[in-house]
Amino acid sequence: MPRPKRYWPMIEASRSEACLAARLCNDPSEARAFEGFVVHMHLAYLYLLHAIFTRDGVDFRYWRRDRPNRLEKIDGEPKRWELARYVVERWPSVDPVRSNIEFFVGLRNKIEHRYASQSQLSLQAALGGLAQAHLLNYEEELVAQFGQEVTLATKLRFPVFIGTFTDSGEATLLRLRSALPAPLRTFISEYHSGLSDEITSDRRYELRLRLVNELVARDPDALALQFTRFDDLTEEQKDAVEALGRKGLVIIREQRRGVVNPELMKPNRVISAVAAALPFVFHRGHFIRSWQKLGVRPTVGSIHPERTDERYCLYDEMHGDYGYTKAFVNKLTKLLATDEGWREFFGEDPRVKESSEVLEDLAAG
Structure with missing residues (x-):
């Protein structure tokens, strides 16, 4: 042997x-x-x-x-x-x-x-x-x-x-x-x-x-x-x-996502973080267009507010609002870091920050 x-x-x-x-x-x-x-x-x-x-x-x-x-x-x-x-x-x-x-x-x-x-x-x-x-x-x-x-x-x-x-x-x-x-x-x-x-x-x-459940004769x-x-x-x-x-019912990673997560960010914090990381002006209007374009959460008034993209956003059922993840900030800063990326995402030219706006973003960060 x-x-x-x-x-x-x-x-x-x-x-x-x-x-x-x-x-x-x-x-x-x-x-x-x-x-x-x-x-x-x-x-x-x-x-x-x-x-x-x-x-x-x-x-x-x-x-x-x-x-x-x-x-x-x-x-x-x-x-x-x-x-x-x-x-x-x-x-x-x-x-x-x-x-x-x-x-x-x-x-x-x-x-x-x-x-x-x-x-x-x-x-x-x-x-x-x-x-x-x-x-x-x-x-x-x-x-x-x-x-x-x-x-x-x-x-x-x-x-x-x-x-x-x-x-x-x-x-x-x-x-x-x-x-x-x-x-x-x-x-x-x-x-x-x-x-x-x-x-x-x-x-x-x-x-x-x-x-x-298949109803067939026993084989x-x-x-x-x-x-x-x-x-x-x-x-x-x-x-x-x-x-x-x-x-029918689809097996998905998450369907109900009501949580309160201390590491999630409110919109203003997301806007400040993204703005501080970019050479361009990024404001609330850009933020709203971003989550809409990426489909990270339902629109206002949705009957299913919990159906978010959990990588970027989670619904807080207790307070009826949304929290955004660090991954969402990283995603936006990566997509919008260049002139080409900004134009491809928003369909318009970015506005480069003036020196005073750069200082404001640094102070906010």
Whole structure:
């Protein structure tokens, strides 16, 4: 019998961590279920990439900068790359898979041992699509690198659950989404604001599912649950699915967003911050045209004031007004920093500040 590859124990350890992550996430009696999922999937990816680079003969140890021929060591052992470094080496270009993993790396640093079980439930409700994509991406990478024999398909099953199958369950999940602690909402909004629409709409970054109860005769050769990729549908089928999404309940990242966030900014503060960062005059009229053009919030008098773009704006239900994120300020300053950018956005030439206006903006900042 041939000796097993020296990276094989790493694969087994990785698979065990992924299975444990899924079990914790699906266990209703586990108080810190989502934290457990994030932590153990972190280890699963770490061991998987460790195995890949070991197989490929890549040196993933850190070498000392002052003495390049000496290894960095921790407690006498060579210091190896952390997950963030592995990810950059494996996916050099930014893509949905890399962005999804990096989101969870950042989230782990935010949540580990910090939030109670209620916040864990809110996280799971708000980030379920990202978590599902996280696990599926892991499975695809595992099988692509080491073959079908290591698949988790024989170990993991679609959980039996109630969730949005009932109106009351759906209402509860929506309430949980809006109950995330302010620092987590800010982290999520700012991370998403730094990604392109192409990445955030990709299923490998966040998986969105629509479940339709199909009334058909029992087929002994069919699975109870089957997954069909949108790209595999015919044009006629795609049109039908999109029509279903428009008419029915759509699974979106947030639908009810009533929160009070101490890190949000009032309009005057946004205007001052953007004006201070630009060489051009930026006033309230520009601010209003900006949120309208970018669609960051509904118009005045909307019957659904909570339907904002959570990356840039959140609705405060208690006070009936809006707060804007730092990401919105960053977005505007980036778009409007040049003559060309200003003209493209507003359709008019910018007015360069006079010296007195520059001083006023500096004083306001």
